[in-house]
Amino acid sequence: MPQITDDKSPHVIPFLLSLLDSHQKLHRTNTPPFFIGLNGVQGAGKTVLVSTLNQALRSPPYSLSVVTLSLDDIYLTHADQVSLATSHPDNPLLQHRGQPSTHDLPLGEQVFTSLREGKETAIPQYDKSAFSGQGDRVDKSKWEVVNGDGQDKVKVVIFEGWCVGFRAWDDETLRRKWEAAVQVKEKGGYTGRLGYVKFEDVKAVNDALRGYDVLTDDAQDLHFVYEWRQEQERALRAAKGTGMTEEQVNHFVDGYYPSYELFTETLRDGVFKPSPGKQPRSDWQGRQLRLVVDKTRRVQEVVKI
Numbered sequence: 001m002p003q004i005t006d007d008k009s010p011h012v013i014p015f016l017l018s019l020l021d022s023h024q025k026l027h028r029t030n031t032p033p034f035f036i037g038l039n040g041v042q043g044a045g046k047t048v049l050v051s052t053l054n055q056a057l058r059s060p061p062y063s064l065s066v067v068t069l070s071l072d073d074i075y076l077t078h079a080d081q082v083s084l085a086t087s088h089p090d091n092p093l094l095q096h097r098g099q100p101s102t103h104d105l106p107l108g109e110q111v112f113t114s115l116r117e118g119k120e121t122a123i124p125q126y127d128k129s130a131f132s133g134q135g136d137r138v139d140k141s142k143w144e145v146v147n148g149d150g151q152d153k154v155k156v157v158i159f160e161g162w163c164v165g166f167r168a169w170d171d172e173t174l175r176r177k178w179e180a181a182v183q184v185k186e187k188g189g190y191t192g193r194l195g196y197v198k199f200e201d202v203k204a205v206n207d208a209l210r211g212y213d214v215l216t217d218d219a220q221d222l223h224f225v226y227e228w229r230q231e232q233e234r235a236l237r238a239a240k241g242t243g244m245t246e247e248q249v250n251h252f253v254d255g256y257y258p259s260y261e262l263f264t265e266t267l268r269d270g271v272f273k274p275s276p277g278k279q280p281r282s283d284w285q286g287r288q289l290r291l292v293v294d295k296t297r298r299v300q301e302v303v304k305i
Contacts, residue, residue, distance in 0.1 A: 007299050008045060008291055009052040015289045015304070016053070017062075020156070031155070033115055037216055038160035039267060045297045046160050057156050065152040067115065067144075071161025073124045074108040078136035091201040097135055099259060100163065101208040108215050115157055120148045133244035165216050165271040166263035168209040177262060178202055194258040202258060209263070216271070270305045 016036060023034045036053075040046040050068055057064045075097045076084065084101065088094045094101055107124060114121040122143040130136035146154050169177065178199050185195030194202065237243040266273075272284040285305070292301035 006045065006048045006052055008049045008293075009056075011291060011299065011302050012049060012289060013053060013056050017056075019287065020062075032118075033154050033157045035112075035116075036156065036158045037164050037271070038158060039164045039166075040160075040162065045293070050158055050160055053158065064155040065146070066156045066158065067121075067123060067146050067154045068158040068160065069108075069111065069123060070126075071103065071159070071164055072128070073126045074104050074111075075126050075135060075137065076102055076104055078131050078134060080104075081134070088204070091198075091204060093197065093201050093205055093258065098162075099205050099208075100166075100212055101205060103212075105211050105214065112157075112159075112215060115147070115154055118147055118153050121146050121154075129240040129242050132242055133248065159215070163209075163212070163259060163263065165267050166209055166212065166259065167266045167271070168206050169262065169266075171203070171206075174203060174206050174262070175199060181261065192258075192261050194261040197258050202262070205259060206262070273305075 020034050024031055038046060038050065040049075054066050054068060056062070057066045075081070081097055081102060085095045093099045096102075111121060111124065122140060122145050124140075125138040125143055126135060127138050128135045178194060178197075181190070181192060181195035183195075184190045185192075268290060270284070270288060272287050274284060288305040290303040290305055291299050292303070294300050
């Protein structure tokens with residue numbers, strides 16, 4: 001697996017530390033945890049960045065108790081995922097883990113609420129290698145417990161995942177975007193996946209995405225995700241002796257790709273930007289940092305939103 005050069009931390013860490021400082025000044029007593037949302041396509045280097053950020057926050061002069069929760073860690077159990085796929089046999093987007101609908105949102109909300117309130121909390125874990133790469137949740141007895149007796153209270157929560165911050169479209173906009181993709185496909189030269197999926201299948205994912213706001217209230221070319229995901233799976237097979245084949249990985253990423261086409265626009269425009277018809281927030285600007293990376297995962301552009 002090629003070496004990943006972390007040139008993201010020099011941009012991200014100072015930005016987050018500035019926001020953390022403002023958070024601590026705002027809550028001088030009984031400071032609630034500082035929640036960080038980190039989005040990036042599969043294989044873009046989120047894991048390396050999270051590790052570096054974790055180390056920086058845990059070390060002096062900050063010396064903070066940090067917990068990381070991945071969106072992957074709240075996937076449905078294997079049995080529930082099989083049940084979901086069986087109940088939607090004609091929807092290819094729900095046949096494996098990944099898309100909105102395949103996560104246990106009540107579990108995620110429970111964990112976030114518990115962390116926010118400073119209570120003892122078990123952090124879910126997921127094993128992607130289980131069931132020949134289909135994955136399954138790790139038994140709860142093996143989950144890390146934080147905020148327990150004798151432990152420092154968690155001060156920072158890092159929440160990372162491929163669709164963290166995605167926002168659902170209204171039905172009219174969704175149909176318009178889907179129809180545009182279909183038209184490009186019919187003309188030829190189309191490289192996406194959205195145009196190959198039925199509207200009702202896309203709508204099912206979009207409808208499910210609305211529920212993800214309870215958890216969350218980039219690359220130059222999205223096709224990099226195929227090669228990056230193949231690298232991850234090769235490493236997983238080497239480490240654990242099991243995992244998906246290259247053909248299965250491509251099929252797996254195909255299931256994600258329509259959402260990349262649909263929802264990265266609003267993410268890049270600003271996660272916290274007020275939606276039309278909603279009460280605008282006065283502090284939405286300056287809370288998001290966007291990094292554009294090339295195929296080698298090197299930062300090409302930094303945008304503060």
